[in-house]
Amino acid sequence: GDFPIETDTLVIGAGPGGYVAAIRAAQLGQKVTVVEKGTLGGVCLNVGCIPSKALIAAGHRYETAKHSEDMGIKADNVTVDFSKVQEFKQGVVKKLTGGVAGLLKGNKVDVVYGEAYFVDNETVKVMDEKNSQTYKFKNVIIASGSRPIEIPAFKYSKRVLDSTGALNLQEIPKKLVVIGAGYIGTELGTAYANFGTEVTFIEAGDDILAGFEKQMSSLVVRNLKKKGNVEIFTKAMAKGVEESDTGVKVTFEVNGEEKSVEADYLLVTVGRRPNTDELGLEQVGVEMTDRGIIKIDKQCRTSVSNIYAIGDIVEGPPLAHKASYEGKIAAEAIAGEKVEIDYLAIPAVVFSEPELASVGYTEKQAKDEGFDVTASKFPFAANGRALSLNESDGFLKLVTRKEDGLVIGAQIAGPSASDMISELGLAIEAGMTAEDIAMTIHAHPTLGEITMEAAEVAIGSPIHIV
Numbered sequence: 332g333d334f335p336i337e338t339d340t341l342v343i344g345a346g347p348g349g350y351v352a353a354i355r356a357a358q359l360g361q362k363v364t365v366v367e368k369g370t371l372g373g374v375c376l377n378v379g380c381i382p383s384k385a386l387i388a389a390g391h392r393y394e395t396a397k398h399s400e401d402m403g404i405k406a407d408n409v410t411v412d413f414s415k416v417q418e419f420k421q422g423v424v425k426k427l428t429g430g431v432a433g434l435l436k437g438n439k440v441d442v443v444y445g446e447a448y449f450v451d452n453e454t455v456k457v458m459d460e461k462n463s464q465t466y467k468f469k470n471v472i473i474a475s476g477s478r479p480i481e482i483p484a485f486k487y488s489k490r491v492l493d494s495t496g497a498l499n500l501q502e503i504p505k506k507l508v509v510i511g512a513g514y515i516g517t518e519l520g521t522a523y524a525n526f527g528t529e530v531t532f533i534e535a536g537d538d539i540l541a542g543f544e545k546q547m548s549s550l551v552v553r554n555l556k557k558k559g560n561v562e563i564f565t566k567a568m569a570k571g572v573e574e575s576d577t578g579v580k581v582t583f584e585v586n587g588e589e590k591s592v593e594a595d596y597l598l599v600t601v602g603r604r605p606n607t608d609e610l611g612l613e614q615v616g617v618e619m620t621d622r623g624i625i626k627i628d629k630q631c632r633t634s635v636s637n638i639y640a641i642g643d644i645v646e647g648p649p650l651a652h653k654a655s656y657e658g659k660i661a662a663e664a665i666a667g668e669k670v671e672i673d674y675l676a677i678p679a680v681v682f683s684e685p686e687l688a689s690v691g692y693t694e695k696q697a698k699d700e701g702f703d704v705t706a707s708k709f710p711f712a713a714n715g716r717a718l719s720l721n722e723s724d725g726f727l728k729l730v731t732r733k734e735d736g737l738v739i740g741a742q743i744a745g746p747s748a749s750d751m752i753s754e755l756g757l758a759i760e761a762g763m764t765a766e767d768i769a770m771t772i773h774a775h776p777t778l779g780e781i782t783m784e785a786a787e788v789a790i791g792s793p794i795h796i797v
């Protein structure tokens with residue numbers, strides 16, 4: 332056998348969970364080794380959050396460049412060089428993943444490239460093409476992330492794409508079918524629709540973007556339909572796909588009727604599965620659910636006391652900021668700090684048109700939990716900044732507890748909802764009331780005033796609506 336290398340804390344995976352955990356553990360004085368079998372930054376930076384947002388931003392710019400007639404702007408012959416769009420997107424990815432490398436180095440974290448496999452609960456083997464090296468650790472944080480679910484009738488191929496394939500297309504497809512209109516499918520479908528692709532969504536559920544209130548997702552539906560090149564089938568079951576050299580023919584059933592649609596590509600975004608099946612976890616006996624989700628306690632500790640798990644492989648929404656948050660908790664718990672996870676204020680955001688964002692409870696969730704709540708709404712259309720941006724579609728809804736005005740949730744549909752939601756996360760985290768927000772001076776004219784005004788609605792004294 333090889334001579335083992337010793338470390339205090341070993342981190343498996345360098346996505347937004349793992350690299351953040353590694354940095355925090357190093358900040359707390361531990362000797363840290365992070366093992367990555369792919370690229371630093373994980374799914375999020377390489378084939379997830381970041382490249383998708385670059386593509387969405389480019390598509391949105393193109394669309395608004397063509398359609399700003401309301402503001403007196405008429406632009407003829409606006410064109411896209413899609414290879415430049417791809418270059419821009421990859422440039423952003425490269426800057427950020429390079430940044431992660433620099434941060435790990437700056438914090439003296441050892442980065443090892445290869446695939447980690449458990450030997451026992453204090454040993455992993457790391458293998459690359461040529462070598463195998465053993466590492467001994469006191470504690471390990473597993474942050475191995477997730478991958479797209481593949482359904483047997485829709486095996487991934489040249490024309491049947493997962494999200495990574497859809498992000499990396501080298502030309503703008505004429506037609507694209509998207510099976511599964513959750514946030515990933517909706518975001519990517521919208522991006523291509525903005526570039527001119529005819530997009531057909533096939534969604535099994537009652538609505539696209541399940542998990543968001545219908546009031547919110549219906550704004551997205553209305554906008555997609557307005558584009559003229561998007562068709563949405565809900566309560567529709569995808570049946571199969573025939574693939575040729577040049578395209579696909581997708582069959583599906585809706586209202587008891589069989590239909591088919593032809594396209595250049597099919598994108599399948601029906602969920603993700605945890606990467607917990609190839610780690611040798613059976614060697615250490617970590618408890619998992621039957622879906623392969625690792626069970627953890629409030630400090631991200633698994634059923635084996637020196638093994639921690641974070642990110643997409645544990646319960647909860649598979650989101651980058653949740654992975655990073657858990658990474659910090661796990662590292663601090665290992666360092667002996669008294670920390671606990673508290674998921675109440677995890678925001679969820681969709682970069683759709685308009686953007687959707689939610690944090691804490693929805694009105695319905697609050698009522699289901701037995702809270703006596705008020706929901707206070709304020710429309711973007713009554714805000715000067717939104718109107719002057721010519722983006723006044725949407726609303727902000729504040730959920731407050733009746734007895735004391737405590738803010739326990741908020742939902743936003745509208746431009747910059749993704750940025751605006753942070754203030755409400757802070758309000759929940761800090762235990763603020765609607766009055767606290769209403770009495771905070773918000774700069775004029777800004778979208779932030781919508782938050783202040785919804786809080787004024789909550790305490791019964793809004794200025795700009797009656």
Ligand code: FAD
Nearest residue numbers: 344346348368373374375379380447476642643649650651
């Ligand atoms: P990952 O990012 O999956 O990283 C895990 C890493 O572990 C990988 O680099 C992998 O190579 C490595 N690894 C796995 N097994 C081993 C092993 N045995 N040995 C060594 N290394 C290993 N989330 C958001 O919050 N906002 C968004 O806007 C958003 N957009 C998204 C868009 C798309 C198209 C997709 C696919 C996802 C998006 N997500 C978004 C989700 C987000 O990417 C994930 O929640 C996040 O990446 C999870 O982080 P993680 O650290 O748990 O795992």
